Amino acid sequence: xxxxxxxxxxxxxxxxxxxxxxxxxxxxxxxxxxxxxxxxxxxxxxxxxxxxxxxxxxxxxxxxxxxxxxxxxxxxxxxxxxxxxxxxxxxxxxxxxxxxxxxxxxxxxxxxxxxxxxxxxxxxxxxxxxxxxxxxxxxxxxxxxxxxxxxxxxxxxxxxxxxxxxxxxxxxxxxxxxxxxxxxxxxxxxxxxxxxxxxxxxxxxxxxxxxxxxxxxxxxxxxxxxxxxxxxxxxxxxxxxxxxxxxxxxxxxxxxxxxxxxxxxxxxxxxxxxxxxxxxxxxxxxxxxxxxxxxxxxxxxxxxxxxxxxxxxxxxxxxxxxxxxxxxxxxxxxxxxxxxxxxxxxxxxxxxxxxxxxxxxxxxxxxxxxxxxxxxxxxxxxxxxxxxxxxxxxxxxxxxxxxxxxxxxxxxxxxxxxxxxxxxxxxxxxxxxxxxxxxxxxxxxxxxxxxxxxxxxxxxxxxxxxxxxxxxxxxxxxxxxxxxxxxxxxxxxxxxxxxxxxxxxxxxxxxxxxxxxxxxxxxxxxxxxxxxxxxxxxxxxxxxxxxxxxxxxxxxxxxxxxxxxxxxxxxxxxxxxxxxxxxxxxxxxxxxxxxxxxxxxxxxxxxxxxxxxxxxxxxxxxxxxxxxxxxxxxxxxxxxxxxxxxxxxxxxxxxxxxxxxxxxxxxxxxxxxxxxxxxxxxxxxxxxxxxxxxxxxxxxxxxxxxxxxxxxxxxxxxxxxxxxxxxxxxxxxxxxxxxxxxxxxxxxxxxxxxxxxxxxxxxxxxxxxxxxxx
Numbered sequence: 001x002x003x004x005x006x007x008x009x010x011x012x013x014x015x016x017x018x019x020x021x022x023x024x025x026x027x028x029x030x031x032x033x034x035x036x037x038x039x040x041x042x043x044x045x046x047x048x049x050x051x052x053x054x055x056x057x058x059x060x061x062x063x064x065x066x067x068x069x070x071x072x073x074x075x076x077x078x079x080x081x082x083x084x085x086x087x088x089x090x091x092x093x094x095x096x097x098x099x100x101x102x103x104x105x106x107x108x109x110x111x112x113x114x115x116x117x118x119x120x121x122x123x124x125x126x127x128x129x130x131x132x133x134x135x136x137x138x139x140x141x142x143x144x145x146x147x148x149x150x151x152x153x154x155x156x157x158x159x160x161x162x163x164x165x166x167x168x169x170x171x172x173x174x175x176x177x178x179x180x181x182x183x184x185x186x187x188x189x190x191x192x193x194x195x196x197x198x199x200x201x202x203x204x205x206x207x208x209x210x211x212x213x214x215x216x217x218x219x220x221x222x223x224x225x226x227x228x229x230x231x232x233x234x235x236x237x238x239x240x241x242x243x244x245x246x247x248x249x250x251x252x253x254x255x256x257x258x259x260x261x262x263x264x265x266x267x268x269x270x271x272x273x274x275x276x277x278x279x280x281x282x283x284x285x286x287x288x289x290x291x292x293x294x295x296x297x298x299x300x301x302x303x304x305x306x307x308x309x310x311x312x313x314x315x316x317x318x319x320x321x322x323x324x325x326x327x328x329x330x331x332x333x334x335x336x337x338x339x340x341x342x343x344x345x346x347x348x349x350x351x352x353x354x355x356x357x358x359x360x361x362x363x364x365x366x367x368x369x370x371x372x373x374x375x376x377x378x379x380x381x382x383x384x385x386x387x388x389x390x391x392x393x394x395x396x397x398x399x400x401x402x403x404x405x406x407x408x409x410x411x412x413x414x415x416x417x418x419x420x421x422x423x424x425x426x427x428x429x430x431x432x433x434x435x436x437x438x439x440x441x442x443x444x445x446x447x448x449x450x451x452x453x454x455x456x457x458x459x460x461x462x463x464x465x466x467x468x469x470x471x472x473x474x475x476x477x478x479x480x481x482x483x484x485x486x487x488x489x490x491x492x493x494x495x496x497x498x499x500x501x502x503x504x505x506x507x508x509x510x511x512x513x514x515x516x517x518x519x520x521x522x523x524x525x526x527x528x529x530x531x532x533x534x535x536x537x538x539x540x541x542x543x544x545x546x547x548x549x550x551x552x553x554x555x556x557x558x559x560x561x562x563x564x565x566x567x568x569x570x571x572x573x574x575x576x577x578x579x580x581x582x583x584x585x586x587x588x589x590x591x592x593x594x595x596x597x598x599x600x601x602x603x604x605x606x607x608x609x610x611x612x613x614x615x616x617x618x619x620x621x622x623x624x625x626x627x628x629x630x631x632x633x634x635x636x637x638x639x640x641x642x643x644x645x646x647x648x649x650x651x652x653x654x655x656x657x658x659x660x661x662x663x664x665x666x667x668x669x670x671x672x673x674x675x676x677x678x679x680x681x682x683x684x685x686x687x688x689x690x691x692x693x694x695x696x697x698x699x700x701x702x703x704x705x706x707x708x709x710x711x712x713x714x715x716x717x718x719x720x721x722x723x724x725x726x727x728x729x730x731x732x733x734x735x736x737x738x739x740x741x742x743x744x745x746x747x748x749x750x751x752x753x754x755x756x757x758x759x760x761x762x763x764x765x766x767x768x769x770x771x772x773x774x
Contacts, residue, residue: 010494010495010496010497010498010500010501011492011493011494011495011501012492012493012501012502012504012505013490013491013492013493014490014491014492014493014505014508014509015488015489015490016047016048016489016490016491016512017489019512019513019563019564019567020512020513021048021489022564023511023512023564023567023568023571024045024048024489024491024512025048025049026564026568027567027568027571027572030571030575031043031491031571032044032045033575033578034571034574034575034578035493035504035508037578037581037582037665038504038507038574038578038664038665039495039500039501039503039504039507039664039665040495040496040500040668041493041494041495041500041501041504042493042494042495043491043492043493043494043504044491044492044494045490045491045492046488046489046490046491046492047488047489047490048489048491063080063081063082063083063087064080064081064082065078065079065080066079066080066081066245066248066249067079067248067249067252067253069252069256071219071222071223072223073222073223075222075233075234075235076234076235077215077218077219077234077235077236077237077252077256078234078235078236078237079236079237079245079248079249079252080194080236080237080238080239080245081238081239081240081242081245082194082238082240083240084106084109084110084194084196084238084240085109085110085113085114085145086113086146087146087147087194087236087238088146088147089147089192089193089194089236090147090148090149090190090191090192090193090233091139091147091148091149091150091151091184091185091188091190091192091193091194092110092142092145092147092149092150092151092193092194093150093151093152093153093181093193093194093195093196093198094106094107094110094150094151094152094153095107095153095155095196095197095198095199095203096122096132096138096152096153096154097154097529097530097531098131098132098133098134098154099126099131100122100123100125100126100131100132100138100152101119101122101531102118102119102122105531105534105535105537105538106196106534106538107531107534108534108535108538109538110145110150113143113144113145114142114143114144114145114150115143115144116143117141117143118140118141118142118143118145118150121140121141122138122140122152125138125140132152132154133154134154134155134156134157134173134176134177135154135155135156135173135176135177135180136153136154136177136180137151137152137153137154137177137180137181137183137184138151138152139151139152139184139188140152147194148190149188149190151181151184151185151193153177153180153181153198154177155173155174155177155198155199155203155205156170156173156174156177156199156203156205157199157203157204157530158170158199158203158204158205159204162204162205162206167205167206167209170199170205171209171213174198174199174205174210174213174214174217175213175217177198177199178195178198178213178214178217178218178221179217179221181193181195182218182221182222182235185233190233191233191234192233192234192236193233193234193235193236194236194237194238195214195218195235195236195237195238196237196238196239196244197210197211197214197237197239197244197247197248198210198214200244203530203534207243207244207247208247208250208251210247211244211247211248211250211251212251212254212255214237214248214251215237215248215251215252215255215256216251216255218235218237219255219256237252241541242410242447242450243408243410282448282449282452282453283452284452284455286420286421286424286455287424287425287427288424288427288428288429288430288431289420289423289424289427289431289432289433290430290431290432290433291417291420291433291434291435291452292432292433292434292435293434293435293437293445293448293449293452294434294435294436294437295436295437295438295439295441295445296436296437296439297324297436297438297439298321298324298325298396298398298436298438299324299325299327299328299354300355301355301356301396301434301436302355302356303356303394303395303396303432303434304356304357304358304387304392304393304394304395305356305357305358305359305360305383305387305392305394305395305396306325306351306354306356306358306359306360306395306396307346307359307360307361307362307380307383307395307396307397307398307400308321308322308325308359308360308361308362308398309321309322309361309362309364309398309400309401309403309405310322310337310347310361310362310363311363312363312365314337314338314347314361315334316333316334316337317334319403319404320403321398321403325354325359328353328354329351329352329353329354329359330352330353332350332352333349333350333351333352333359336349336350337349337361342363343386344378344382344386345362345363345364345375345378345379345382346360346361346362346363346379346382346383346386347360347361347363348360348361348386349361356396357392358390358392360383360386360387360395362379362380362383362400363379364376364379364400364401364405365405366404366405366406367401367405367406367407367411368406370549371547371549372405372407373411373415373545373547374545374547374558374560376400376401376407376412376415376416377415377418377419377545377560378419379400380397380400380415380416380419380420381419381422381423383395383397384419384420384423384427384431384433385423387431388423388427388428388429388431392431393429393430393431393432394431394432394433394434395431395432395433395434396434396436397416397433397434397435397436398435398436398437399412399413399416399435399437399441399444399448400412400416401415402444408447409443409444409446409447409448410447410450410451412444412447413435413444413447413448413450413451414451414545415545416435417448417451417452417455418543418544418545418560418561418562420433421455421543421561421562422516422560422561422562425516425562425563435448454543491508493505493508497630497770498629499629499630499664499711499770500664502710502711503664503709503710503711506710511567511570511571512567513563514563514566514567514570515563516560516561516562516563516566517558517559517560517566518558518559518566518567518570519556519557519558519559520556520557520558520559520570520573520574520577521554521555521556522555522556522557522577523553523554523555523677523678523679523681524555524577524580524581524584524678525548525550525555525556525557525577526550526555526678527580527584527678528576528580529580532576532579532580535572535576536548536557536573536576539569539572539573542565542569543561543562543565544559544560544561544562544565544566544569545559545560545561546558546559546560546569546573547560552683552684552685553681553682553684553685553689554681557573559573581669584678585669585672585673588673588674588676589672589673592638592639592642592673593638595638595642596637596638596641596642598637598638599638600636600638600672600673601636601637601638602634602635602636602637602638602639602671602672603634603635603636604632604633604634604635604668604671604768605632605633605635606630606631606632606633607631607632607633607767613631613633614628614631617631617716617767617769620697621697621769621771622774623697623698624697624698624701625773625774626697626712626771626772626773626774627771627772627773627774628769628770628771629711629770629771629772630769630770631767631768631769631770632667632767632768632770633766633767634670634671634765634766634767634768636671636672636674636764636765639673639674639761639764639765640764642674642761643718643720643761643762643763643764645761646720646759646761646762647720650720650722650723650746650762651722652720652721652722652746655718655719655720655721655764656695656718656719656721656755657695657716657717657718657719657766658693658694658695658716658717658718658719658755658763659693659694659695659696659697659700659714659715659716659717660675660679660680660691660692660693660694660700660704660714660715660717661680661700661701661703661704661712661713661714661715662679662680662704662713662714662715663679663680663713664709664711664713666679666680667713667715667768670715670765670768671765671768673760674760674761674763674764674765675691675715675717675757675760675763675765676691676760677689677690677691680692680704682703682704683702683703683704683705685729686727686728686729686750687726687727687728687729687731687748687749687750687754687756688727688728688729688730688731688732688734688748688756688758689731689732690727690731690747690748690756690757690758691756691757691758691760691763692754692755692756693717693719693754693755693756693757693763694753694754694755695753696753697714699753699754700714703754710772711770711771711772712770712771712772712773713768713769713770713771714768714769714770714771715765715767715768715769716765716766716767716769717763717764717765717766718763718764718766719755719757719762719763720746720747720757720762720763721746721747721749721755721757722745722746722747722762723737723745723746723747724745724746724747724748724749724755725745725748725749726748726749726750727748727749727750727756728748731748731756731758732758733758734746734747734748734758735748746762747762
């Protein structure tokens, strides 16, 4: 609970047009929750008609039957590629978590498509019966889904990169889950049920093993079943992504045998593509860019530029693409490449014996190495940009990364296509881009063909010849023009102070006008659960590249792709983080209540500018070029009680007044539940993974560097150092005082002006100081 001494007093309007209006329409009212959570601002929307389903538009999956087998007792088992949110069956199975919180992946998709009753029914069940255990199921109403019921099933959750032993131990649990689903089918008399690949994906069950277990369990269940309570059902193994569908096909072929097998989809595709090899050229136009996929030899291309994927040693005799280009061009190209200057992620050389004008040699890395996806994306993007700068009109790429670099065909196709989409946003002149696939490599061609197909489905006819983003921004959409009946589209931000509304406006504007890349720095990324990771995986399949990394104590999620899709995806990630942070606060508040046997109550009261309390803080900040705009005094009785108890425990008579610099969104959190390492990781955690403070404003400016903020936020706190020693980088807790492992130092230092504590109760927040650069 909190009390603020001020009322809403600052308001800003953010006009919306073109891309920014589309982003807000697609993101929906959830944007209001994010702005309130991050900045304490209330957002109201004028002239915005939200889309019914606020999410990145996913390609429509046309239902396609891939396999059918009939068991001796009449039960039919089919494999389908389809979207479970629109699949007409008696029962759809949801791959749920134990808490039935449908916040990501298939669960979120079903919940969003079916409406709020699905989540409400699930929460009602949990409140009465508790969490579901692994292997258990729960049947709920379908909401507005085209089925009679949803069977929520909890499959086993394995650790990342599980061992064979882990999979062996999890196999009985997955079998139990599938049998529990089939029991519900029998119990409710369902005629048809659609089952996805439960526990695969972010639950880390290896997909081939998952498919084998599901199919073999279904087969054994009905071979041994003697119950005839209703007509034998039809079991449909339904997934929307190609790799999973293929694994289900394979498992069915192996387990059910060839006598049940119709012509395989892969065989049909191969037959179809062989006959069409010379005529099939999937094509899509994005602005001024015409993108085509064709099956030919890369060395025979007559484009202005041919792109090569070279080894890091610049040896053209290594790698299939390099070899064929070297053979055609001659060794003069090798000589030039050996001494050429690296420019970005590629080296241009002359074409020599090739039929192009230039060759761009790219240097990507193995997919398991850090930033491999980003390097592949940037390599393709830089080649396109260089070609445009050099007045070239056509460029040919091989399927980069699908060989020795170990990218899957689908990954390569997705990343390369995103680079082309990003380039097309700024391309001013006509450019023909070719993805050239080796003639006999049907699987790779199919992967690229599928990605083109997805893009074609997402592009309206008008967008195939759309103006450049600059032209679109200069020419408002007809729907955006104000009329006498419709107000001009805008977001009105109302906050407690000018600082909060300006922070919210700046963050929102930066997001809405992104250039195709958004980076979200927030150490609560490390608190994402499997539910949120399933949601991230779902976003990756919707046209954006998402990378997560933890470097030097800083967690970051990078989102790359079409600027509009990137903004919508970023808002979904921010919404996830807000949810995670709210849960974190709730758990910490409960712990505070337990420890203090009372309610957690805090107050932030603005200090008057003319007071001595305010004046005492001005000089220290003025000396480093900062002007204090606002000071809030923090009072939190629960934190104060625990601070005093900690002082007695440490036998520490005095505390030291110190500073920490934090992002705006964590000011309320530190006032509410105290200090935590997630709020403000220093640029370099050289003294351990704890909570950092300094007694000098100047040191704070270097310890926590700015990211182009307009306002800087500092927390002034009383800090208990106790018995301290010099810190070091590998510390997670303070080091031992002597040989007894139970006796630890109370804190560590980093020179005379830095202290690091490892318990948030050793610091008591006193003031929030908001500054602006002079």
